[in-house]
Amino acid sequence: MNIIRVENYEEMSKEAAGYILKKLRENPRITLGLATGGTPTGTYQHLIEDHLKNGTSYKDVSTVNLDEYIGLNPDHPNSYRFYMNDALFNHIDIPLEQTYVPQGNAVDCQEECERYEKLIKNLGGIDLQLLGIGSNGHIGFNEPGTEFGSRTHIIDLEPSTREANARFFASLEEVPEKAITMGIASIMKSREILLLISGASKKEAMVQLLHGEVTEKFPASILQLHPNVTIIADEEALGLEA
Numbered sequence: 001m002n003i004i005r006v007e008n009y010e011e012m013s014k015e016a017a018g019y020i021l022k023k024l025r026e027n028p029r030i031t032l033g034l035a036t037g038g039t040p041t042g043t044y045q046h047l048i049e050d051h052l053k054n055g056t057s058y059k060d061v062s063t064v065n066l067d068e069y070i071g072l073n074p075d076h077p078n079s080y081r082f083y084m085n086d087a088l089f090n091h092i093d094i095p096l097e098q099t100y101v102p103q104g105n106a107v108d109c110q111e112e113c114e115r116y117e118k119l120i121k122n123l124g125g126i127d128l129q130l131l132g133i134g135s136n137g138h139i140g141f142n143e144p145g146t147e148f149g150s151r152t153h154i155i156d157l158e159p160s161t162r163e164a165n166a167r168f169f170a171s172l173e174e175v176p177e178k179a180i181t182m183g184i185a186s187i188m189k190s191r192e193i194l195l196l197i198s199g200a201s202k203k204e205a206m207v208q209l210l211h212g213e214v215t216e217k218f219p220a221s222i223l224q225l226h227p228n229v230t231i232i233a234d235e236e237a238l239g240l241e242a
């Protein structure tokens with residue numbers, strides 16, 4: 001794993017946006033795997049600024065998101081579809097029909113998982129997958145114990161994940177208990193992975209990711225086996241803060 005060390009969240013976001021833009025210039029028809037949460041918002045902000053300033057076009061780009069809460073409509077302010085439109089898609093020239101997020105309001109979520117997995121395949125797979133990491137080692141919403149062989153599936157969110165995400169909701173009770181997430185094997189099939197880690201709360205996860213054993217108890221540990229992973233980590237996450 002290639003590690004790029006940066007000073008803080010802002011530097012991480014700038015570096016990540018630059019990384020994605022370089023890949024986009026090399027392949028204007030790139031399929032990007034995208035993440036939500038607090039970690040990538042600064043990166044998306046930089047991509048928007050670049051689009052406005054330099055006119056970088058996303059008209060031939062496709063995107064597939066990692067996950068979505070079950071039970072929220074796409075226009076719910078806490079759905080990941082809403083997040084993506086608001087944080088990125090509405091501010092660049094990507095056609096919305098080329099952006100994919102699992103449908104958490106599907107009548108049959110099991111069928112939706114299968115549809116989503118096929119959709120990724122039909123797009124030719126993911127060229128560059130952007131990831132954040134949960135402090136319990138989850139990637140996407142693959143909580144500890146998820147099988148490494150898993151494809152897109154329904155997951156029960158861990159209490160710690162619901163608590164961590166409650167900051168985006170009015171109360172903990174409102175945080176959905178289930179989600180659809182790309183599986184570990186779906187993520188590992190991406191040609192390249194860019195993982196962003198910022199802040200002291202991710203320090204333990206960083207140590208386990210780099211030095212821990214590869215185990216389903218810590219899903220992100222599988223990344224040690226992927227041939228093309230770049231991590232952009234800030235000093236707090238690396239435990240290097242003054």
Ligand code: F6R
Pocket residue numbers: 034035036037038039040066067131132133134138139140141
């Ligand atoms: C979000 C996702 C999650 C987050 C993780 C970290 O689509 O897949 O794995 O990346 O929960 O969240 P933040 O960035 O809010 O710390």
